[in-house]
Amino acid sequence: MKLLKRTWTAGLTLLLVSALLLAGCGNGNGGAETNAPSSSPSGDAATEIPKALPKVAFVYIGPPGDGGWTFEHDNGRKYMEEKLGIKADTVENVPENADAERVITELAQNHDIVFTTSFGYMDQTFSVAQKFPNVKFMHAAGYKTADNMGTYFGKNYEASYLSGIAAGRMTKSNIIGYVGAFPIPEVIYNINAFMLGIQSVNPDAKVHVVWSNTWYDPTAERQAAISLLDKGADVLLAYQDSPATLQAAAERGAMAGGNDSDMSRFAPEAYLTNPTWNWGPYYTKVVQSVIDGTWTNEQYSGSMADEMVGLAPFGTNVPDDVKKQVEDAKAKVLSGEFQVFTGPIVDASGQTKVEAGKTLTLDEILAMNWFVKGVEGTIPK
Template identity: 65%
Template sequence: MKKVLFFVCLVMMLMVTACSQESSTPSDYSNKTEIKSTVKKKVPRVAFVYIGVPGDGGWTYEHDKGRQLVDKTFGIKSTVVENVPEGPDAERVIEELAQKNDIIFTTSFGYMDPTYNVAQKYPNVIFMHATGYKTAKNMGTYQGKGYQPGYLAGVAAGKLTKNNKIGYVGAYPIPEVIYTINAFTLGAKSVNPNIEVSVVWSNTWYDPTAERQAAISLLDKGVDVLANYQDSPAGIQAAAERGVWGMGNDSDMNKYAPNTYVTNPTLNWGPYYVKVVQSVIDGTWKSGAYHGGLKEGLVDLAPFGKNVPQDVKDLVEEKKQELIDGKFEVFQGPIQNQSGKVMVKEGEKLSEDKILSMDWFVKGVNGTIPK
């Protein structure tokens, strides 16, 4: 009888203990979850590949400002390789970086194929390519809607010209340059239907000597407003020597020709770079093509030069707000090409894909696109 009572008591004690343990489980689980949430996530190793040097004052300078924001935000020291030519050398550099980094930003159009090739070999590395169109599972693309501030710069040029002769020094005949020249021309013609935009090509991104010569060739033809797509300020400096209004590209170039500077499209990569790195840390990164415009703050206009008339500033700011608000699109019809063929019908808008593959000039451009 004592043995039976002892067994019954033992069973009851075990049941009480089990219930006690069961009731404590939510508290234990909660504690474990709390501890897990406080564990710091690994910050990835980040690398950048530049076509030039930050000292160019333009394209690379703006990318490097973005890189510095990444370093400051995440407390890291990113890797940078400067002056990397587009071609075989780029692929070699990118592959070397892929062996030691988690995210690689390649910042020039000509890096597209090298980046894509290396991405196939390193599926665990994230590759981000600026201004290209090829993507992969571990490779995305990004670029600004340069045609938006390009249009606004054209509005200013159309208001400022006295003889209706405007010049534009193009870099390379690739879509991003072509659609910016077209947008610039459309902007100028929106306020002055009589203008003509003469285009010459420097076939450079950063070569002050070549870019100066290209600018002079247009200045010798009598243009009284000169826009330039390159990274150096050589073109606007040449214009200043002739007392001609000048516009640069990518970054605020006011200091290089303060008396004759107008404005120009600018880029702000920093917030986007931070967003990409954070998405990798959070495990939410996905491949795709990102196009940021005025509304997103990826592109903008540099502050106007001190001698730009107030009415020109006011008009440009008005048009800028209309673009931000979506009241109109740059490439909305009717739009004709140089030969007069309708490329965008009235009431229609050019799709993003067609903008990003543009290989024709609008009516009002005097120049050719080399094959």
């Protein structure tokens, strides 16, 4: 995959000419690309000292047109560009293997901060960060950090729980399907949160899980959805980047939600709701911190309260009383009155995993490798 390389010849000429003109005028400012200026404390005749704009890059697992995960990251990039006047570089369809390390390495050679936007880029990002200590790296959904590498994600399980309330109310067969992407904690704890939401309104319902082992493969995801529909599932949720599960459900007269983004436009009458992401404000904050010299290698976890995580609008066939029940639960999540993983919680084998009155820590949630009671399926090792 070839990366776009910038041509600096014209810019260099302009810089040299500007430098000569500024020197002739007795002005000591350079000719670098600048952001919004800050004032110099030199009395009434204070001058403006501009801050250099960083060079920013994003690495995408899929195409921005996927309608889900990469679509929302790309929306976040555009939001940041508009707010800060920066044009970022992007590389899409980068697989989570040695190709990722090559791409990240190439970007690190001429960028100040690189966002790697998939869990499977974690080791490659960490490796490249060791080689480029002056470049900042931010990795989505991972847990490894370095002096120049931070992580970011959000508590999308809050919205998965709310989606579960809607699913539990809308099912008639009490067979609900979930098309899981990969058997990693991120997907597992969202399936569990979905099941807990269902149980809060419909203890008789079960969730059947099928793994697609994909992030974006509409054909494989459609086939997985059909296998669940063939079992009698009348409501589905999925954790992939495409709307394939929703579209398959619509063809069978079932209801479904997607993931990452509002997918109602693909099948509004069959649409339930699903967790969504809003990356723009966070990307803006991080890049601004690089401009200001205040960047830190944080491990950030956003939530519904800070609006990094959201819940998509309901489909046209979701009744008002179901919407109200979900909205009432959402208010408790936003206020902090309710925590999704508060006990008692029993796993699929009948073992108590969370005692009554106890709440899992974020670290415990992020390491989850078990299903709650009511989830039918296995977690491959």
